[in-house]
Amino acid sequence: MDIAIIGAGNVGTALAGSLVRAGHSVAISAADGSHARRAALASGARAAADNIEAARAAEVVVLAVPYAAVPDLLAEIGGSLEGKVVVDVTNPLRSDLGGLATATSAAEEIQARLPAARVVKALNTAFAVHQADPHVEGTEVDGFVAGDDAAARAKVLALVESIGFRPIDAGPLTMARALASLALLNISLQVRHGWSWQSGWKLVGPTTAAA
Numbered sequence: 001m002d003i004a005i006i007g008a009g010n011v012g013t014a015l016a017g018s019l020v021r022a023g024h025s026v027a028i029s030a031a032d033g034s035h036a037r038r039a040a041l042a043s044g045a046r047a048a049a050d051n052i053e054a055a056r057a058a059e060v061v062v063l064a065v066p067y068a069a070v071p072d073l074l075a076e077i078g079g080s081l082e083g084k085v086v087v088d089v090t091n092p093l094r095s096d097l098g099g100l101a102t103a104t105s106a107a108e109e110i111q112a113r114l115p116a117a118r119v120v121k122a123l124n125t126a127f128a129v130h131q132a133d134p135h136v137e138g139t140e141v142d143g144f145v146a147g148d149d150a151a152a153r154a155k156v157l158a159l160v161e162s163i164g165f166r167p168i169d170a171g172p173l174t175m176a177r178a179l180a181s182l183a184l185l186n187i188s189l190q191v192r193h194g195w196s197w198q199s200g201w202k203l204v205g206p207t208t209a210a211a
Contacts, residue, residue: 085149121147129198
C-alpha cells in the first residue's frame with residue numbers, strides 16, 4: 001500500500017519502520033522537515049516535502065501526532081484527505097492521566113471534521129516499542145481496529161496484520177472510545193507502578209466463531 005505517516009516522533013518512526021519492512025511504500029512528514037528526514041533515515045521511509053504532499057500521494061494516511069495537534073493538522077491537510085482511509089493513532093488523554101480529554105473519541109471527532117474521509121481507529125493501544133515489534137515475551141500483541149466503513153476497516157486490519165499484530169475487528173467507530181480507554185489504562189499502570197513500558201494487550205481464549 002501507499003502510506004503516509006504524518007508525525008515523525010517515536011510513534012511515527014516506529015510505524016514507518018514496521019511498514020517499510022512489511023513491504024509498503026511509506027512517506028513520512030512532520031511540521032519540521034528536519035524531523036521527517038531524521039525519521040526517514042531511521043526507518044527507511046521517504047521523507048515528504050510537507051504534510052500536504054505526503055497526504056495527497058497516499059491511499060492510507062496515518063495520523064501519528066499528539067491529540068492536541070490534530071485540529072491544526074486537519075485544517076492544513078483536510079482538503080487532501082477526501083475519500084482516503086485515515087488511521088487515527090492518537091490518544092486523547094488528560095495531562096494528569098485522570099481520564100480522557102473528549103466525551104466521545106478522537107477518531108469520532110476527526111470523522112466529524114472530515115465527513116468525506118474514511119476514519120479508522122487503530123494502533124493506539126500499543127506503545128511505540130511494540131509498534132516497532134508487536135511481541136511481548138514472544139507473544140503476538142493484538143491490534144484492535146474500529147471504523148464505520150467496512151472496506152476501510154478491512155484494509156486497516158490487513159495493514160495491522162502485515163506488520164505483525166494479530167488483527168482484531170473491534171467494530172464501529174464508537175469502539176474507539178473503548179480503545180482509548182485501553183491505552184489510558186496501560187499508560188497509567190506504567191506510571192503508577194513504575195513498570196517498564198513493555199506490556200501490551202492480548203485477548204486470550206477462543207477468538208473464532210462458535211460452530
